[in-house]
Every structure is written in C-alpha cells, then in structure tokens.
Amino acid sequence: MKRRELAAIGFMTFALFLGAGNLIFPPMMAQQAGENWLIAIGGFLLTAVGLPALTLIVLGRLSSANKLTASLPNWMDRTFWFLVLTTLGPAFVLPRAVTVAYEMGIKPFYHGDGLMMFSVLFCLLTLVLALKPGKLVNYIGKVMTPALIAMLALLVIAALVNPLGSPTDANAVYKAAPTVNGMIQGYMTLDAIAAVAFGWVIIQTIRSTGVKCDKAISYYTLRVAGIYAVLMSLCYLAMGYLGATSSSIAPNSTNGGEILTRYAAGEFGTFGQILLATITLMACLTTTIGLTNANGEYYKNTYRVPFTISATVIMSLTALISNVGLETIIEVSLPAILILCPIAVSLIIAIIFMPKTVSNETRKLSMSQTIIVVIATLFGTIDALNILGKIPASILKELDTWLPLFHAHASWLLPVLATVVISKVIHTTQRRSDVVTQ
Template sequence: MNRRELAAIGFMTFALFLGAGNLIFPPLMAQQAGDNWLLAVAGFLVTAVGLPAITLLILARLPSVEHLTLGLPKWMDRSFWLLIFTTIGPAFALPRAVTVAYEMGVKPFYSGDGLLLFSVFFCVLTLVLALRPGKLVDYIGKVMTPALIIMLCALTLFALFNPLGSASEATGPYQSAPVVSGLTQGYMTLDALAAVVFGWVIINAIRRTDKKSTNGRRNTLTRSTLVIVGIYAILMSACYLAMGYLGATSSNIAPNAGNGGEILAAYAAGQFGMMGQVILALITLIACLTTTVGITTANAHYYENTYGVKFALSTGIICGLTATISNIGLEALIQLSLPVILVLCPVAISLVMAVIVIPAKSGVQGAPAISKGQTLVVSVAALFGTLDALMILGKLPEDAIELGQSMLPLFNENLSWLVPAVITLMLLKLVRLLNTSKRNSIAELQQ
C-alpha cells in the first residue's frame, strides 16, 4: 500500500470517528476544567483516542472482525453483534447524527420545522454514498475529510491568534481530579464501542486496498493498520486539543454553556460573524455525514455476512429506519438505548482485553473454540457495567450506592466494572500459565 492510499484510509478513519458528538464533548469539558483544561484533555485522550486505537489494532490481527467473538457461546456471540449494530445504528447513533446535523447545520438558518424533509434528504445522500463502498475511501478520505480539516484549522488558528477570553478557575471534579474526570468523559464518548463497528469498514478497506498477497500478508496488514491508526490518533488528538482550547477560552462569550455546541456556535460567530455560523454548519454537516455513511456501511456488511441479506437491501432498510426514527422523539429513544450502550461498552472493552491476554484456543479446522475464560470476563464486565448503567440512570437504591462507594474502586466515575474485569482476567491468565507449566513439566518427565 502506497503513502497516498495509507493517508486516504487514515483520513477516512479520522472522519468516521469525528461525529458531531465528538466535536461538542471537549469544549464543555475544557470550559468546566478551566485552568486545568490541559490535564483534563490529557485524560480524555487516553480513553477517547487510545481505546479505539488499540481496538482497531487488535481487530487487524484477527483473520476477520467476526473472530473477536468466536470464543464466546454462539448465543452470546450473535447477541453481542446484533445489539451493537442495532444500537450504534438505526436505533440510536444514526438518528442522533441526523438530528444533530439538522439542529446545528440547518436550524440556525431556517425558522420553520424542516426536520422531516431534511432527514429524508440526508438519509438518501447517506444511502447513495453507502451503496458504493468501494468508493468510500475516495468520498470520505480524499474529499470530505480534507474539507473538514481545513474548516477546523481555520476556526482554531483564528482562536489561537485572537482568543476571545482566557481560562477561568476549574469547577467541580476538575478542581481536584482533572485527569480522572477527563478519562471518564473520554470513556463516555463510547468511541471504544464505535471502534468495533467501524472496524468492519476500516479493516475491510485496508484489506481491499492492500495489493500484496504474499505469505507476509498479515504482517503487511498489521503495518498498514499501525500507520493508519497513527494518522487517526494524531488528527483526532489535535482536534480534541483544539476544541479543548476553544472551550477553555470561552468563559467570556459563552458563560455557563449547557453544551459544547453552544460554545462552538458562540466562538464561530464571535470570530467570523455570519460566516462563522456557516463554517460551523458545514463542519457539523460533513462530520455527521461521514459518520452516518460509515455506520450504515458497517451495518450493511454485518447483515450481509451474518444473515445473507443483500447489501443494497439492508442499506435501504437502515436508511429508511433512520429517517423515520429521527422524527419520532429522540429523547425517548436515548432513554431506551442508553442502558444498552452503557452495558455494551464495558463488554466490548473487556472482550478486546480478553482476546489479547487469553486468546481462544484453536478448535475444529483451526477455528477458535469456546473459551470459558473469555465468557467469564465478558460476564463480569456485563454484570458490573449494568451496575454503572443503573447508577447513571438514577435507578440504583441508596443502600447499593453506599455499598458500591465503599467496596468498588472507580464506582463514582462509573467505571466500577474495570477493576473486577481486570482482576478476573489476570487470575485466568495466571491459571493458564500454571496449567501450561504443569503440562510442560509432565511432558519432560515422560520423555
């Protein structure tokens, strides 16, 4: 794979992850972190960029993305993928992207209610681009992403040379623990979960583009993925730092902002006037479009590979559902989908860790056999992830909250699943090492 192809897929990877939600998280976090904004962003980068990057690298080492769950029982395997693609798809992420694109890209310039017409147009455009997956790199990596980067750079450069304010004092948890708070915010972007979905698009794009078919193909794929993930990590980190700087210096123009979108809108208007609002609208529309195209393509690939549904048919159904759900109350949809997402994210992260530390052993015809260890790690993560989800939703009894705060590390950060999952993983690794050592000793005695 030549440098131009590597750069194109690297840009595509960056654009797929950079949705409107990713643009509006860092400014609000940095405004609240105030003079500790760099520490908060540093923590944010670990989970919002580091976890997705590691996930993509692990997926590239597998024969296919589906192999990630082949060590699980079949019902758990199918349930995992179906829930992921349904939730990070027409049930939540796609309608949210369409709605955010309308709210930030169209509504500021249009006083009427045009969501229905916009959602149909936006989903038709998504459908047209998704139906030509072979051209996805050209559309997103070579055209849309450079335009997105140029507009982001313009906004950031003006902010650097003409800041509209200065960082204020940190508030809330950012006063005492800015790094940990940043880690939690980065985790809540759910990009680690999105990486599993986008892995279908990104790894397939790398495999299609990689012309080499020698015995070193896997090594070639790994090297190409490393470069592409590096491009993504650099661009995404730079974007988050830029958005963080805008947020940290926005206390004068957007005090006590309710969300990052308000901060970006105020900054764009303050720097460029009406032209700034147009630039922000274009950034939002392109970011949302690249996300909807990527998620739709990944969903269609999954249904085609797993259930034999034709790619064009599944793409059309997904876009139709997205256009419909975008107009029937996103707030209620979020309330229904959020618990599932908050449980799936720990499951996905723990599964990636388990595949690294305790890979499933080969079974019949070289395929991975059911791994009790991986199943146990995933079950532990799901159990405590459910606890975190109930905590975030305010459904946990006071007695359970007090018990969690006293017994579970990171409970208040909604990461109570992490330590139990890691301990389970390490114990299983130790048992495997001891069993291997015992078998080797027996084999030596028999010789």
C-alpha cells in the same frame, strides 16, 4: 499499499469517528476545567483516543472484526454484534447524528419544522454514498476529510490569533482531579464501542487495496490507528482550546454546541455560523456513511443479506426513528450502549493478555472469555444504572463505599482484570502440567 492510499484510509478513519458529539464534548469539559483544561484534556485523550486506537490495533491483529467474539458461544457472539450494530446503527447513533445535523446545521437558518424532510434527504444521501463501499476512501478520505480539517483549522487559527476570552478558575471537580475526571469523560464518549463497529469498514477497506496477508493487515491497521490518533488528538486539543477561551463569549454555557456556535459567530459573524453548520453536517454525514457501511458488511458476511437490502432497511429505519425525538432515542437506547462498551473493552483486554484463547483458524470456545463477558455485563449493568440515576440512594451509598471505581463508572474493570489474571495463571499451570506429563 501506497503511502497515499494509507494516508487516505487514515483520514477516512478519522472522519468516521468525528461525529458532532466529538466536536461539542471537549469545549464544555475544557470550559469547566478552566485553567486546568490542558491537564484534563490529557486525561481525556488517554481514554477517548487511546481506547479506540487500541481496539483498532487489536482488530487488525485478528485481521477480521468478527474474530473478536469467535471464542464465545454462538448465541452470545451473534447477540453481541446484533446489539452493537443495532444501537450504533438505526436504534441510536444514526438517528442521533441525523437529529444533531439538523439541529446545528439547518435549524439556525430555518425556523419551520423541517426535520422530517431533512431526515429523508440526509438518509437518502447517506444511502447513495454507502452503496459504493469501494469508493469510501475516495470521497471521504481524499475529499470530505481534507475539507473538514480545513474548515476546523480555519476556526481554530482564528481563535489562536484572536481568542475571545481566557481560561477561568476550574470548577471543584476539575480543581481536585483534572486528569482522572478527564479520563472518565473520555471513556463516556463511548468511542471504544464505535471502534468495534468501524473495524468492519477499516479492515475491509484495507483488503480492497489488494492487501490479503494477515500480518500485512495488522501492520497497516496499526499505522491507520496511528494516523487516526494524531488527527483526533489534535482535534480534541483544538476544541478544548476553544472551550477554555470562551469565558467572555459563552459564559455558563449548558453544552459544547452552544460554545462553538457563539465562538464561530464571534469570530466570523454570519459566515462563522455557516462554517460551523457545514462542519457539523459533514461530520455527521461521514459518521452515518461509516456506520451504515459497518452494518451492511456485518449482515452480508454473517447472514448473507445483500448489502443493498440491509443498507436500505437501515437508512429507512433511521429516517423514521429520527423523527421520534432525541430525548426518547437516548432514553431507550443509551442503557444498551453503556453496557456494551465495558463488554467490548473487556474482550480487547482479554485478547491482549490471553491471546491463546482466540482461534484465528476455526471457532473454538473459550470459557475464560465467556466468563469475562458475563462479569463485564453484570458490573457494566450496575455502572449503567448508576449513570442513568436508577439506583436508590441507600444502595448507591453502599456501592460507592464497597465497589472499587464505582464513582468513575468503571466498577467492571477490576473484576475483569482479576478474571484475566486468574485465567492466565490457570492456563499457564495447565500447560506446564501437560509438559511434565508428556
């Protein structure tokens, strides 16, 4: 693969992940972290960038995204992928991206109710671009991403030259433990689960350049993950700086979108509002194209559904659901993603520490991975109920006392790690026993 092609795929990967949520999340956190914003962003990067990059690297080592679940029972395998791609697709993330694109990109300049027309046109444009998956690198990696980076750079350079405020005192949470809380917020971006879906697109794109060898796919995926990690880290640092220096222009803001809007207007006036609207529209468009492509690839490879049909159905559903309302979409679909993210990360952990449980040649059931998924589902459900505020106060107090990492929404982590260690010991003991017997 040529260096130019590799760079284009890396840029494309960055753009696929860079949705509007990735832009508005760090400014809010950095404003709350105040003088400790850089420490908090450091923790944020560990989970918000580190987990997705690690997921891509593992998928590249497997040389195929569907091998992530190849050692699970068939029904569990199919259910996992269906739920992941449905919630990241038409049930949640795609409609959210369309709605956010409208709210931040169009609504500030149009005071009527144009969501329905916008959603149809936006989904139609996404469909047109997604129906040519072989061209993804050309119009995302080589055109849209450089333009997006240039616009972001313009806003950040203006902020560096003319900051509109200075970091204030950190609030109580970020004064006590900025790194830990940054890590928690980074995990809550849920980009680790998005990486599982984008793995379909990235590996297929690498294959389309003529790379067929599994080792070569692993090598190039590693480098693509590195490019993504550098670009996304710089983006988060830049957005964090804007939030940290927004004390005078956007004090007591309720969300990162408000901070960015006021900052852009403060630096450039009306042009700044147009600039931010364009950035948001492009960021949402690259994400919707990537997720539509991931869904289409999955249904084509797994159920032999023609890509054109699946992509058309997905975009039609997205256009329809986008008009339901963002609050309703989040209320219905967020629990599934909050549970699926621990499952996905647990599978990645299992493959890293127990690579022998994955068969790259044929489907081979692994009891260890199955148990790990069950445990991640159980404790992930508890964490999801906690995040959604569905646990009674009396039970909440007991769980906070007796369940490690419950307050960090990661009570699944230690049980999963313990299961991995026990499984590793059992497998090692069995192999030694087999050697002695022979």
